Amino acid sequence: MKEVNQNTIESVDINGFQDDLLRWFEAEQRDLPWRKDQDPYKVWVSEIMLQQTRVDTVIPYFHRFIEQFPTVKDLSEADEEKVLKAWEGLGYYSRARNLQAAVREVHEKYGGRVPDTPKEISSLKGVGPYTAGAILSIAYGIPEPAVDGNVMRVLSRILSIWDDIAKPSSRKIFESSVRKLISHENPSHFNQALMELGALICTPTSPSCLLCPVREHCTAFYEGTQHELPVKTKTKKQRNVQLAAAVLIDDHERILIHKRPEKGLLANLWEFPMAEINIAYVSDKEQMKDVFSTQFGAEVEIQEMTGQIEHVFSHLTWNINVYKGKVIILEEEKNDLKLVSLEEIKEFPFPVSHQKIWKQYLDSRG
């Protein structure tokens, strides 16, 4: 029998909990590239990259990004295209554009110094409540909560909090808990320790309670409910979209590419000309010729379908019929429509779905 919304924070030995957690973190923390110093800019970049993204995925991107854009000034002055290229494959590309917009604001409005107040830092694009707390605590040692999925999972177990962590309203319950528990001597290590514990010990499906440094403070371990927490409602299933894309080459071996709109899915990334199609019309080369001609103002010839690609996003699935063909006449190149050489194409940021298309095209040429 589960208690509902049983918050047992009053019974926690706060000092003992902090000591055990911090001692564990300081002995066991992973050696991660963004932990080499406390440069607020680097902490910021790492926190944005880590949003909804695994540590192992982020590490190589972080190294390359900091090498290419070492300071606020460097990122401020960079072309957006270069920033998106550095982000290529990481996903959630608005993170990159928001980061650069925010860094430009810091450069111009704060002389390049990342602000250290909740109000100022929270006003920056892409900096929500988690990231604000993470930067303030890790870079500046300010005792603000940094509540992410790890922290909600860990604290839901420690404190037996049965609120649904999928609901936005639940976050403030956990923030309130962190405000009571956080170490004022070392807010940086406290917040990082909670996340590190969630990543290494207090994992979603099979928590290693017998290795846990704070199990004696954990009400879920005491009651044996660690596998029932946290409560998280399931997501609904995504929809399917049928598309046709074409790799179109002119008589100078140049490839036609299109820049996606500045808002929405994969904003400002480049792609091979692509159109949504009615499932009933698939595989008709003449239909595809009309689709590409009207949509992109070019006279094209569709030669053959080279294959099909399925690409799964978090909220939808693309089913793409991939064609190859020729550009006969292009009305004009525009900012969002270019003919590029085999060498030039490497400089443009493409989403993974269209990297797959390119690979398939190269394979089809042998």
Place this chain on the structure above:
DNA sequence: CAAACGTGGCC
């Protein structure tokens, strides 16, 4: 608030 917003790894 619910939905949009990417990708890759895991079981």
Place this chain on the structure above:
DNA sequence: TGGCCAAGTTT
């Protein structure tokens, strides 16, 4: 294989 998950934010 398909659903779930990973250091969330914006609209």
